[in-house]
Amino acid sequence: MLFALGFQTEEELAPVATAANGFDLTYAYIIFAMLGIGLVVIAGLYAYRYILRNFTSVRGKTFSKIILQVTLPKFRHEEESQRGPQKEQVQEAIAAAETFFAALGGLKAEKGFHAWLHGRSDEFSLEIVVQKKLIKFFLVAPANLKEFAEQQISSAFPYAHVEEVEDYNIFHPKGTILGSYLAFKREYAFPIKTYKKLDKDPLNALTNVFSKLPEEDGAAFQFIVRSARPSWRDRGIQIASRMQQGMKMQEAIAGKKTDSKGFISEFATLSGIASKDEKAQEKKDHRLGPQEEEVVKGLEEKASKAGMDVCIRLIASSTNASSAQMLMQNMLNAFSQYNIYEYGNSFVKVVPGSVKKVIQKFIYRTFDHRNKLVLNAEEMASLWHLPLPWTETPNIQWLIARKGPVPSGVPDGPEKGDVQLGYNTYRGVKTEVWMKSPDRNRHMYIIGKSGSGKSETIARFALEDIKAGHGVAVVEPHGDLIERILQNIPRERIDDVIVFNPSDLERPMCLNMLEVKDESMKDMAVQEMIAIFYKLFPPEMIGPMFEHHMRNAMLTLMSDPENPGSIIEIPRMFSDTDFQNKWRSKITDPVVMSYWVNEVDKTSDFHKSEMLGYLISKVGRFVENEMMRNIIGQQRNSFDFREVMDKKKILLVNLSKGKTGDVNSELLGLIIVSKLQMAALGRADMPEEDRKDFYLYIDEFQNFITDSIATILSEARKYRLNLIIAHQYVGQLVKNNDTKIKDAVFGNVGTMFVARIGPEDVE
Structure with a gap:
């Protein structure tokens, strides 16, 4: 019962609410108010977190990601193209991808208030995409981890070429788009079948789905990956330990043993009442069966390697609904090769409530916590790795030529007279390549x-x-x-x-070959001009006589250095007597003068006409062409x-x-x-x-x-x-x-x- 006590003083005081036992209710109101405010703040914080994670932060993180396309040469060595693959070779090649994922799984998982509020930003996206009938492999990394990603790819795949590209678009503007997630049938602690237990490269099954798609169709396998927290191993180790203590697999998963001893035995064991000798004797007497040993071994092996939180998203786009449905079903079926049905894990399809949201999360590469899996490095390498030299799928985009580092001794910085040849990008390192002036x-x-x-x-x-x-x-x-x-x-x-x-x-x-500044260059100019005619005409059309007449005619036209002749005037030297005499008067070389006096002057008109026709047939085409005549017919260059x-x-x-x-x-x-x-x-x-x-x-x-x-x-x-x-x-x-x-x-x-x-x- 509540009542008010009134105290009369000089001033009227408000009554104080108390309980029947004398407890001051004001404090209770304050506490309840603070709790209410706290709940409102927490609710508001969660609402703000939801908005950030699903709208603002998603877009911000998307635009801060770098899209890297990774390509490899089809064959790294000639012998790879000449022999088929052995199982050991395939496994050894895929193991390179395992080292890559071990590095990703080894990153320290982000935590703290910022990670809780905005979501983690250390997520990578590994993607296998078919676009316009071409199968491509992408690695999408946060901007601050781009260099790390490039270095790890280059370390695992030395011949890989990593190139930053624009984002791709696999969607048909008027087609049907389907999306799906993959989940585990059992707890994440149970392993799937990996490449070490498969006879062939598991990538073939994934890429073969894309091999016969029409050009307008598109599809993608998307694996959003981030390092898992260390506690992910605890569950697998716990189940394995329980099975080693005598529990069946389902009992180990549930954490309860339902044997003939019933509730009392279970209570005694869990509460510690059972003696140490009884526990030890029970553990000693229990022997695992072959199948149980495989389960325990699988659990322990999975927990022994680097783990990653993974979200697997499948997207199919086609021009019509039936084709899109068939493509999606084929993509889902490709994962059946990884299933261990009885004592391991299997993939199951998760139908999303909204295809639009799946597509949006695919585009933004959002990690969906509701569809989170945990896989270790070996399992991820089985799901995504670069194509091997023996990958049989057609239409894979291979690297046309191998990349290599800059050879030692090549300058990577400019000096006076050097010229930049370009850039060399190798293993994520971009190096300037210069050519030294002495080499030039x-x-x-x-x-x-x-x-x-x-x-x-x-x-x-x-x-x-x-x-x-x-x-x-x-x-x-x-x-x-x-x-x-x-x-x-x-x-x-x-x-x-x-x-x-x-x-x-x-x-x-003007371009006059017969103009020379130095008398010593005359012979060279004449010889070069004759070589030019040999270049322009078949050798059998030139011959020694043509060369002899041309040489003397050109030397004559070069007799006056101040006013030299040109090659279009050569025919006139044999057809115009006045023109010939004009130039003969300028000759100072006795050998050239002897040519005119002792050879030309003593030649009959008939043979002169033959000589003229022979020269005109070679030079005439340039004389008769107005453009050429204006260029090579002037005296001065x-x-x-x-x-x-x-x-x-x-x-x-x-x-x-x-x-x-x-x-x-x-x-x-x-x-x-x-x-x-x-x-x-x-x-x-x-x-x-x-x-x-x-x-x-x-x-x-x-x-x-x-x-x-x-x-x-x-x-x-x-x-x-x-x-x-x-x-x-x-x-x-x-x-x-x-x-x-x-x-x-x-x-x-x-x-x-x-x-x-x-x-x-x-x-």
């Missing part, structure tokens, strides 16, 4: 099929040289490379650029090749065959390369320390070089003319069984840059 002086040879990146490589190297302030010349027969370089010329080097474009008819640039080299200019030669023509393009390219060669050799009059590096890039170089390429490769290096030559296949260097150019290239280049090539070139 020994020339570079680039070979690769069309589309393998030769022009891209040339453009990048040339732009690096341009930005570094070097002299550069680029000769190429397509035009695209020149346009790309022009678009990326630094502003401070615009005034150094010279663009030679024959198809620009409004502003033709539009620019000085020696000045281009010494003053570190940028010469871009656009010899697009589509605009210029094949033969015209080759002639102009041959002349330009010869001019650069002569300019380089002319540096003999300059002290070696004053010679600046000049880089000559030639794409499809077989069109623009003569047999004198050996001279360029061996001699030009001394004069700091560094060649970077590129083409598609070795056969382009052999003409009419003549291997001079091929031998010169392979015998002199210091660096070879090999892209994708054919089998003959590999040999």
Whole structure:
């Protein structure tokens, strides 16, 4: 009974509530209020935790994860492709994956208030995916554990290539999507069948499900993995211990022994009333049967290895419901190979209440605690590992070529004159690769099929040289490379650029092979011009007589260094007497004069006409072409090749065959390369320390070089003319069984840059 006591003082005091026994109820109200507030706070905290885990944190953790695609070469060694797999080899190969999962399971499980509130962030996702008929393997890792994941993959699979990629999409926009989880039939402490007890690679059964899917279908096995807390082992050890003490498997699971001794015996045993001797005698008398021994052994073996919390999610997407259902059923059936039905564990299907939520959790790679399994490293390696060389499933995305580390001695940092070749990514480590300036002086040879990146490589190297302030010349027969370089010329080097474009008819640039600055270069210019004609025409159409007449005609046109002639004037030397006499008056070489006096003048008109026809048939095509006539018919070159080299200019030669023509393009390219060669050799009059590096890039170089390429490769290096030559296949260097150019290239280049090539070139 409650009542109020009133005390009269100077001021009226409020009555104090008390119980009949005199207990002050105010404290009770305070306690109840605090408990209520505490319950509200706890409920609010759990509600906040639910929101964080299912909305905010999920999205945040998803966007902080790194998606890594892992690929392997089909065969690491030649002998693997020549013999079938042995069971021991398969198990040894899969054991590599076990070491990987042992490392994941060895991570310290996150704990504390932050992990409780937001959920753990140390979860990995291992995925086998089919997308557009291609089977791929992914490892998704938290950003802070990316390096760890890459290192562990590289350690377990030395030949694996790990590449960060964008997320994939396996869903058909108008198709049917199904999702499912896998659970255990028994407690997680019981093991499943692993690769050590299977005759074949278990991965084949999983990937074969994907082998015949149409291109528009997609599917994925997703294993969300995180390290388990150490206490996960206790249950398996407990069950094994109970069975060793005489309990049957079901009794050991339940923790109760239902033998003939009944309740009293059980109570005595559990309470400790039974004597130690009785317990010891019971343990001594009990012998496990063969099947029970297998169960105990399996429990102990599972508990002896690193454990992981695992969530297994299956997703199937197809254009229609029946196909999606069949695909999902096949995916589920693939896991039956792991089942130990009587004395072990088995996988069972868990039908989700909402397919939409399953898909959402698949996309966000969320760990679903309601479908948590515990697997050890051996079991996980049986479920997910990279394909083996003997994996029979077609459509697996293999690594085309093996990856390797940067060889020792290759510089990984720049010095003056060095050029960056690119990056090497090996075992998760990205290393810059540089080429030293002395190595570049020994020339570079680039070979690769069309589309393998030769022009891209040339453009990048040339732009690096341009930005570094070097002299550069680029000769190429397509035009695209020149346009790309022009678009990326630094502003401070615009005034150094010279663009030679024959198809620009409004502003033709002169290119006269017969103009030389030094008298000593005359013979070389003539010899190069004759070699050019040998390059352009079959040798049987040239011959010694053509060479003899051409040499003397060109030497005559070079008699006046101030006003030299051009090659288009050669026919006039034999058809126009006045023109011939004009040049004969300038001859100072008695041998050349003897040619005109003792040979030409004494030749009959009939034989002169034959000679003229012979020359015109070779030179006439260039004389009659207006574009070529405007270029090679002028006396003075539009620019000085020696000045281009010494003053570190940028010469871009656009010899697009589509605009210029094949033969015209080759002639102009041959002349330009010869001019650069002569300019380089002319540096003999300059002290070696004053010679600046000049880089000559030639794409499809077989069109623009003569047999004198050996001279360029061996001699030009001394004069700091560094060649970077590129083409598609070795056969382009052999003409009419003549291997001079091929031998010169392979015998002199210091660096070879090999892209994708054919089998003959590999040999």
